[in-house]
Amino acid sequence: VEEEEKEEAGSYAKCGRRYKCLACGKTFPSVPRVLRHAKCHAGGGCAKEFPDRSQLHKHQLSHSAERPFQCLQCSKAYKTAPELRSHGRSHTGEKPFICQECGKAFMQPVCLRVHMARHTGDLPFRCSHCAKGYGTLSKLKIHQRAHTGEKPYICGECGKAFADPSVFRKHRRIHAGLRPYQCSACQKTYAELKDLKNHERSHTGEKPFLCSDCGKAFSRSSSLTCHQRIHAEQKPYCCGQCGKGFTQLSSYQSHQRTHSGEKPFLCPQCGRMFSDPSSFRRHQRAHQGVKPYQCDKCSKAFRQPADLAMHQRIHTGERPYKCLQCDKTFVASWDLKRHQLVHSGERPFQCGECGKSFAERASLTKHYRVHSGERPFKCGRCGKTFVVSSSLRKHERTHGERRGGEEEEEEEEAGAAARHVCRLCGAAFGEAAALRRHQRGEHPEAAPGAPTCAECGEAFSSPYDLRKHERLHPGLRPFPCPECGKGFSDRAGLRKHERIHSGVRPHACSLCGKAFLGAADLRKHLRTHGPAPGPPLDEPLLLLGP
DSSP states (O other): OHHHHHHHHTTEEEETTEEEETTTOOEESSHHHHHHHHHHHHTOOOOOOOSSHHHHHHHHHHHOOOOOEEOTTTOOEESSHHHHHHHHHHHHOOOOEEOTTTOOEESSHHHHHHHHHHHHTOOOEEOTTTOOEESSHHHHHHHHHHHHOOOOEEOTTTOOEESOHHHHHHHHHHHHTOOOEEOTTTOOEESSHHHHHHHHHHHHOOOOEEOTTTOOEESSHHHHHHHHHHHHTOOOEEOTTTOOEESSHHHHHHHHHHHHOOOOEEOTTTOOEESSHHHHHHHHHHHHTOOOEEOTTTOOEESSHHHHHHHHHHHHOOOOEEOTTTOOEESSHHHHHHHHHHHHOOOOEEOTTTOOEESSHHHHHHHHHHHHOOOOEEOTTTOOEESSHHHHHHHHHHHHHHHHHHHHHHHSOTTTTOSEEOTTTOOEESSHHHHHHHHHHHOGGGSTTOOBOTTTOOBOSSHHHHHHHHTTOGGGOOEEOTTTOOEESSHHHHHHHHHHHHOOOOEEOTTTOOEESSHHHHHHHHGGGOOOSSSOOOOBGGGSOO
């Protein structure tokens, strides 16, 4: 008995909360189940009973290592002919099992049964964490691993762990080099036919999955499922550290890395690391110069299908993201989020050094450079560095002026055009006025009292340039127009703007009767009539009534 117990104990090993068969690597939730399974390898069977011999014979094949039925297309082998036929549908795309309720087709009868449970509401397996329902216990267990973080399927080649066995099997095909399905448009290969079909829609633009609530269409059923959670206000994946909720597991996992600082995706070419796989793939395409997604209207090419979809809205005029407070519409979701800060006045990005808050992360990044002294943008001609890229671009134009001056110097006397030299960067000019213009534009920070942006600290040569720059920071424009949502830095600017919608033009020309929105516009117009005796007549139209 002791020898038998030792033999049984040597047939498995504890792997986390499960028990792993040492003969084949399969895992089980309990010792009795792994021991019952181990008998299959010992040739003793499992003592399971069947009503007839044919069913017993069919079951016995599951214990046998023999796989006599081989697929001619991919060489994968199976124990029974029905299993091979079922696998063959993955190559042909055949879906003979059709739902009578909605017409959706499936390759396997079990997939149809699970799907039908959604129509009947028969989802007996409920998650204790988020109350989400499933038609099968196995699906529930896979889902629950998203909450527990358990990943029992470990790749022996690279050590990567998985919660879902189907995803694990797909991953192993990468190491085996089994990617038989190739896209005819961009030659990208896939391990499964359904993945190729999903990918091909990025080229054709086909979006067969339609949201019944808002009519929005999607190329993938999984994208539709995630979208429908927005209508249902479901965010089943909740961060335990900050309480933020997510509609997708991948978004939740990427978010968790912002707390841990983990960046597991390493670029082998430049060593840069990424916290999420999509950013990593996008970065790799930048190295390769690959832009497989082409616009059929203007032939412009893009690295990501999402970038192509965004670009195509320029042609269609589609602006699907609408502000619920002012009805203004936007092409991209991040444009809407940035706009909504105008209404909320929220400034969620705070500087850890001085406590100053910003409406945008990019503004906080620029502001940090004030504390660190970092000037990451360097001129390739003179080596001067700048805090922001716009300042570098402005500076580079001065070298364009210098090159023109130097060409003239070669034709005329040497040094004739270089009498006025900038003491800060060495740029040379033929006239003092040109040097002053250069210093105002390129070195505004050196001038005392130069207009400075309160949001990012950048200095400007004139108040006009500062105002133009401030439009990039929606948080600095707290007075939104109720008609169109445009923001203004002061109430007077908003009042003047509102006249565009109301049609009121209070400043009228006494010479020709033409009316204007602002007094400055009227004064500019009066110059077209030529000099007039006495003070200009620019009384508001509102005062001309009886």
